[in-house]
Amino acid sequence: MAMEPKAQKFIPVASPALIGNEKKYVLDCLKTNWISSIGKYVTLFERAFSKYIGVKHALTCSNGTVALHLALLALGIKNGDEVLCPTLTYIATANSILYVGAKPVFLDCQKDTWNIDPAKIEEKITKKTKAIIIVHLYGHSCDMEDILKIAKKHNLYVIEDSAEALGSKYLLAGRQGKGKMCGSFGDIATFSFFGNKVITSGEGGMVVTNNDELAKKVALLKNQGMDTNKRYWHPVLGYNYRLTNVQSAIGLAQLENIGKFILKRRRIAKMYSRYLKNIEGITLSLEKDYTFHSYWMYCILIEKEYGVDRDRLMSLLEKQGIQTRPFFYPIHTMPAYQALHHYGLDVSEEISRKGISLPTFYDLSEDQVKYIAHQLVRLKKDIIKDKQGAEYIVKSVDSGDEKKLVSFFEVIKKHNLNNFFHPHSFDKKTAKKIVDISESGKRDLYYLVLDNKENIAGYFMLRGFDEGYFVPSFAIVVHPDYMNRGIGKQITIMAIKICERLRVGKMMIKVYEDNIVAQKIYRSLHFTFSKSDKKNELVGRLNIR
Ligand SMILES: Cc1ncc(COP(=O)(O)O)c(C=O)c1O
Known part of the structure; x- marks a missing residue:
């Protein structure tokens, strides 16, 4: 089906969907007075999360950044150590390495997945390299098999920064088998529940691991380093990185709909x-x-x-x-x-x-x-060439073109060029209307063809819905100063291309019976003609695919 876009209100790049038990669970927190970082939703969220990822331990924390900090602390990464990580990632990935006093060593990415390129890891490993933080960027999993092999060979810890990859999987067993969740491969992995993420708790994070010792360390560190058996005894330097019961309640409700x-x-x-x-x-x-x-x-x-x-x-x-x-x-x-x-x-x-x-x-x-x-x-710009090889820009009409369009209309009137079936008078009002329609992003498309001095060499339109569905009628006019340069044909080819981009299956065109030159161009591009219901007029049609 072709596109029939409708004008829209503002479309944000991300927006949370609070469509489940969020309100119910939060109200429960308020009713029961459990609004701080102790409460049943913290435990329920952690349990549900570890089950979903398929790991033994999941520990909530205040956000995805501190989750990374906790992971590095738990692994004992410190001053003098080097940690590999991608350079193309959110700043938090590398900042966490600086937080523990280690040195980030940046890795390049692959051209197609935008994730770290396993082939470029080994050249950056030194005696000081202790760990690698991998990031499943925008939700595409890293090439885990190759990365895990390298990590094993060089005895590196693997931290999966899965902030962007909740619900993503890496497919095992010859790459055809059942998938395992991102976040279940490394020694330890982290997630973020910021408002734009797959699930949100407002702000929030999670550390997951299968390693009991690491889980214990994270639990200690996120709670001010306080001994679990001796209240207010702090054997290590810890942090207050806890998530609240209210945030966990939202997180749990979100996870139910993942x-x-x-x-x-x-x-x-x-x-x-x-x-x-x-x-x-x-x-x-x-x-x-x-x-x-x-x-x-x-x-x-x-x-x-x-x-x-x-x-x-x-x-x-x-x-x-x-x-x-x-x-x-x-x-x-x-x-x-x-x-x-x-x-x-x-x-x-x-x-x-x-x-x-x-x-x-x-x-x-x-x-x-x-x-x-x-x-x-609509916003794409193209280049066409005339017979002499001169280049022209093809662009859709915008507000900067209004004046140009008015003077172009003067030329059309003067040369009596209305053989392209323009439905409106050639005046200022029409120019304004065309700019408005074009900029509104509604279905009709209006284009200018500009020479290297930005003079109008041609103008064409693709106007839709003539037959009750999206069959744009194509109309074109070439400026008299630019005729006989083969531009007409190139513009028509361009218009067909634009229809392909829009996934339009058919195009329609009208032409006067005595306009043999135009018919020749259209026929050479496979338009077929039949008589219209108006005298002297033919209708050309093209099936695009
Ligand atoms: C790859 C990556 N790592 C870490 C984070 C940090 O998470 P947060 O914003 O919850 O601190 C993000 C967040 O956007 C991220 O995209």
Whole structure:
């Protein structure tokens, strides 16, 4: 089915879905007076979580950052040690290494999964390397088999920063077998329940492990280092990193719905992949055969071929009510880390410049996904060439073009060029209307073809719904100064491409019977013509796929 996007209100990049027992459990905390960090919901949340991940111990804590701090402390990582971690991740991953006085050593990522590249790990291992923190970025699992092999060979602890990967799995047994949850592979793993995560407790975190000793240490450290058998005796330096009963109550209610959340996220990802797959210059999120992806965020890369710079695109989308977020800056480029010695992090730098996350959350509707995809089609800029090889930019009309469009309409009137069936008079009012429709992101598309001095060489439209479903009628006019350069055909090819991007199956075009030149162009592109109900007019149709 083709896209029929509807205008939308503001679409945030993330939004929690409090659709279960959240209110009931929180009210229970209030009614029973158990609102601090002791209470049944803390235990229930921890139990349910360890069962879900398939690990022996799960320990709540205040957020995902302190979860990492606790994990490193429990493993005894300290001053003088080196810890490997990706540079393309959230700052908390590396900050936790500095918190314990160790040195982060940054790893580069893979081009396709954006996760650490196992092939580039060993070159960064020294005698001081004690651990590796891996991050399942945006929910795509790391290549665990290879990473675990390297860790074993070099006797490194593995910490899985699974903040973004709750519900994601890594598929074992020759990569076809049953999956095991992300967070169940390392010596210890951490999660975050910040408001934008797969499940939230407002703020919150969890440390999980199968190791009894590590679990004991985490329990001690998160509770001020207080001896469990001797109140107010603190044998070690500890922290107050506890999660409250109220937060745990929300977390538990959220966890009860995790199956639904993951299913919906995967559906959203499938829709995005389907609607965006024809747009050159957009690289899509992928799911490697060893991964069951929870799609914490559906992400895309904006390549050069898209024609619009990543940051500019993000601000244009924001103008259309679509919030996005850029990829993380590589951590080695941040002020606190620049002084450390780094090398070989080029892929991460490139991916970081290109990536954006698109809205991904439980309540996102298919109409909203279509609207977002339609905007990504509309905002793309293309290049066409005339017979002499001169280049022209093809772009959709926006408010900056209004004046140009008015003068172009003067030319059309003067040369009596209304043989392209424009339905409105060529005046200022129409120019304004076209700008408004184009910018509103509704279904009709209006384009300009600009030469290298930004003069209008051509104008075309794809106007929809003529036959009750989405068959855009294509209309084109070439500026008289730019005729006989082969632009008309190139524009028509471009329009067909735009229809492909929109997954439109058919196009329609009208032409006067005596306009042999235009008919020749359209026929060469496989339009077939029949008589219209109006005299002297033919209707051309094209089945695109
Ligand atoms: C990879 C990664 N690690 C750690 C964290 C820290 O979690 P929190 O924000 O709960 O402290 C996040 C949070 O966004 C994250 O994405």
